[in-house]
Structures are given as C-alpha cells and as structure tokens.
Amino acid sequence: SNQLMAGKRGLIMGLANDKSIAWGIAKACADAGAELAFSYMGDAFKKRVVPLAEKLGVETLIDCDVSDPASIDAAFAEIEAKWGKIDFIVHAIGFSDKNELRGRYVDTSKDNFLMTMDISVYSFTAVMQRAEKLMGEGSSALTLTYYGAEQVMPHYNVMGVAKAALEASVKYLAEDLGKDGIRVNAISAGPIKTLAASGIGDFRYILKWNELNSPLRRNVTIDDVGNSALYLLSDLGGGVTGENLHVDAGYHVVGMKAVDAPDI
Numbered sequence: 376s377n378q379l380m381a382g383k384r385g386l387i388m389g390l391a392n393d394k395s396i397a398w399g400i401a402k403a404c405a406d407a408g409a410e411l412a413f414s415y416m417g418d419a420f421k422k423r424v425v426p427l428a429e430k431l432g433v434e435t436l437i438d439c440d441v442s443d444p445a446s447i448d449a450a451f452a453e454i455e456a457k458w459g460k461i462d463f464i465v466h467a468i469g470f471s472d473k474n475e476l477r478g479r480y481v482d483t484s485k486d487n488f489l490m491t492m493d494i495s496v497y498s499f500t501a502v503m504q505r506a507e508k509l510m511g512e513g514s515s516a517l518t519l520t521y522y523g524a525e526q527v528m529p530h531y532n533v534m535g536v537a538k539a540a541l542e543a544s545v546k547y548l549a550e551d552l553g554k555d556g557i558r559v560n561a562i563s564a565g566p567i568k569t570l571a572a573s574g575i576g577d578f579r580y581i582l583k584w585n586e587l588n589s590p591l592r593r594n595v596t597i598d599d600v601g602n603s604a605l606y607l608l609s610d611l612g613g614g615v616t617g618e619n620l621h622v623d624a625g626y627h628v629v630g631m632k633a634v635d636a637p638d639i
C-alpha cells in the first residue's frame with residue numbers, strides 16, 4: 376500500500392465485475408488512499424458491483440448509461456452534490472455488436488458503426504464536458520484503448536476504428552483542458568479476458584498469440600493496468616498529458632519474431 380492518491384476523489388466508470396479493467400484500477404487507487412465513486416450500467420450489473428463497492432468501502436454507486444445524455448448529466452449532478460469537485464475520472468467503457476467483431480470490417484453496418492462510436496468514443500468527450508467544471512489543477516482523466524487502433528488485429532474491426540478516434544480525442548481533450556491543469560491520457564492495454572473481450576472473435580487465440588510473442592512472454596493482468604493507471608492518475612504523472620501508455624507486455628514494439636518463434 377502507498378499513499379499516492381491520498382486526498383484524491385475519483386469516479387470510476389465501466390465496472391461490470393471482478394474481471395473488469397475498471398476493477399484493477401479501482402483496487403490500485405483504493406490501495407493508494409483514493410476515495411472512489413463507481414458508475415455502472417443498469418440493474419443487471421448492480422448486483423455484481425455492490426459487493427465490489429463494499430470490499431473497497433465505496434459508498435457512491437451511480438447508474439449511468441453513457442448513450443443517454445440525461446443519464447450522464449444526472450451522474451455528474453450527483454457527484455457535484457456529493458463532493459463539489461473531483462480529482463480524477465476513469466472511463467473504462469466500450470461496446471459494439473458482437474456479430475460485427477468477427478469477419479470483415481468492410482461489412483460493418485451504419486447502425487453499429489454509429490452506436491460503437493457513440494458508446495466507445497463520444498461518451499468520453501461527453502463525460503469530460505460535464506467533468507471539466509468539477510476538475511482543476513492537478514486533476515487527471517484516463518480512458519482505455521487497444522493496439523487494434525494502430526494496426527489491424529483480427530476481428531477487432533469497427534472497434535479498432537473507434538479506438539483510433541478515441542486516441543485522437545485524448546489528444547484534443549488534452550489540449551483543450553490542459554490550460555486548466557486537467558490531464559487526459561489513455562492506457563493501451565494488452566488483451567485481457569473480460570466480459571467485453573469475450574465478444575471478440577477468436578479471443579483465446581489473440582491471448583495466446585500475445586503471450587507467446589510479446590517481449591515479456593506473458594499477458595498483462597488487470598493489476599498491471601491498475602498499477603500503471605496509478606502513475607497517470609496520481610501526481611507522479613504530473614507532467615504527462617495526451618499520452619497513450621502501452622501496458623501490453625511490450626507487444627507493440629515487436630515487428631517480427633525471430634526464427635525461434637513458437638508455432639501456434
């Protein structure tokens with residue numbers, strides 16, 4: 376345990392269960408002394424989120440569907456009423472129709488393209504619109520992205536296009552909000568078996584490939600992501616904004632494997 380986040384209050388959005396990347400980040404922040412609020416989507420998730428909140432002593436649980444602007448307004452009104460200001464935000468939310476997370480990108484439907492962009496990209500900007508006035512000098516926002524934004528990955532399809540837009544929006548938000556001392560960054564996490572990931576075609580193969588081909592020869596965990604998030608969310612990352620930190624066991628630096636590459 377450390378006190379890197381002592382005196383800081385933050386909202387963690389996107390907790391579904393104890394496999395969620397949001398849970399890894401929540402644990403690291405709580406362990407570092409942060410006071411937390413959680414948002415989750417709908418009653419179906421509430422029963423899983425309540426016991427997790429209890430484990431970390433989190434009292435503020437907010438139902439927030441980011442596809443509904445009124446729901447985001449209500450969430451931030453609740454945070455403002457409770458805390459007045461907020462020091463950090465974690466956006467760990469993404470969604471697409473799983474029927475389009477397999478096969479060819481070229482077959483993406485317009486409806487799913489727009490829905491994926493709304494929930495996985497625009498929602499971060501919409502959240503920062505509300506959060507801006509509650510944040511100030513020394514505050515930090517973080518979203519989660521994936522290497523499929525930068526290079527073509529099998530089955531990632533429209534989600535890769537959405538993550539590319541999300542990564543660009545991190546840079547624009549960093550510039551807009553930097554004047555007020557608000558930092559905005561992303562973590563590009565390696566593949567992790569979560570609920571969202573289970574919608575991606577051949578995900579087990581992707582996990583195995585990353586394990587065998589990354590410099591560290593392993594996959595990352597939600598605790599790895601949580602610990603790196605601590606750097607970006609705390610004052611340790613005070614000089615860092617607009618950044619995309621790869622927490623992927625180094626996979627993103629590999630161009631081609633040597634001849635001893637394993638057959639998979």
Ligand code: NAD
Nearest residue numbers: 389390391395396440441468469519521566567569570571
């Ligand atoms: P997860 O399923 O645990 O979390 C996804 C969350 O998004 C869920 O809590 C879900 O309720 C929420 N969500 C979906 N639609 C929503 C809506 N309309 N309103 C509010 N919340 C909504 O999976 P995860 O893997 O922890 O995903 C968190 C983030 O990490 C996502 O952005 C994902 O793309 C990203 N990411 C995941 C991986 C991976 O391999 N798991 C790798 C890199 C990046």
